[in-house]
Amino acid sequence: MSAAKPPSPDAQPPRERLLAEAMRLFGERGFDAVTTREICAAAGVNPGAIHYHFGDKDGLYREVLRLPVTELTQLLEGFDARELSLHESIRRFLQPFLFDDGACSAQLFFREMQAPSPIFMDTVARDVGPLFDRFARLLARHAGMAEPNAAIHQLAMGLQAMAHDYAMSRPMLDSFHPELLADDPLLEQTCHRLADWGCALVAYESNRHKPT
Structure with missing residues (x-):
């Protein structure tokens, strides 16, 4: 039997075509x-479809932003489990931010990070912020703190920023030193190294936190 052909875009439900x-x-x-008219034309649906499925353009945009955030939440499930080592927890948290597959969602989030919209900021505060709070609490726990202080929150953001920058700046890095990541196409070794640095920085903050 021959393999089944993947469904054509027109075979997708209108709501999924609008989102894509x-x-x-x-x-x-x-x-x-x-414009909403452009989106409907590209999706091959009537101009009232956005109102029917999402209420308005803002509602559509919220759903577009929600999908990759939901995927990120699923990828990060259990990263802060207590049975994991600090190194493994950091590695699991950073891995999703390291690989840019060129998907439209990556382009969208990069654009929003440069000029964030109110809808994006609402989504980040509601859905992404709690993930970073969990990461900060994880780092604080391994640093011997009951709650994360400002330095731990900064460390949590800094580690994620390093991971994200490796993905977004990969073309520039490859042009400067193509040999550095030639054997690490998915940045798995890089993720391991970032976790090494993260552990060292948590130990540094732990020593700073100890009473003198």
Whole structure:
């Protein structure tokens, strides 16, 4: 038997087509530069489809942003389990931020990080903020603190920023020193090294926190 052909875009439900085309167009040009009419035309649906499925353009955008955040939450499930070592927990937390597969969601989030919209900030505060709070509490626990202080929160953000920058700046890094990551296409070794640095920095904060 021959393998079944993947469904054509037109075979997808209208709601899924709207989300896919909105993600692509918003990622390419930003929220303000894309009209609902363009999205509906690209998805091959009637102009009232966005109102029917999402209420309005803002509602569509919230759903477009929610999908990759939901995927991230699933990928990070259990990263702070107490049976894991600090190194393994850091590695699990950083791994999703290290690999940019060129998907439309990556383009969209990169654009939003440069010029965040109110809808994006609401999504980050509601859905992403708690993940970073858990990461900070994990680092604080291994540093011997009951609660994370400002330095631990900064460390949590700094580790994620390093991971994210490796993914977003990969073309530039490869142009400077192509040999550095030639044997690490998915940045798995890099993730391990970042976890090494994270453990060292947690130990540093632990020593700073000890009473003199």
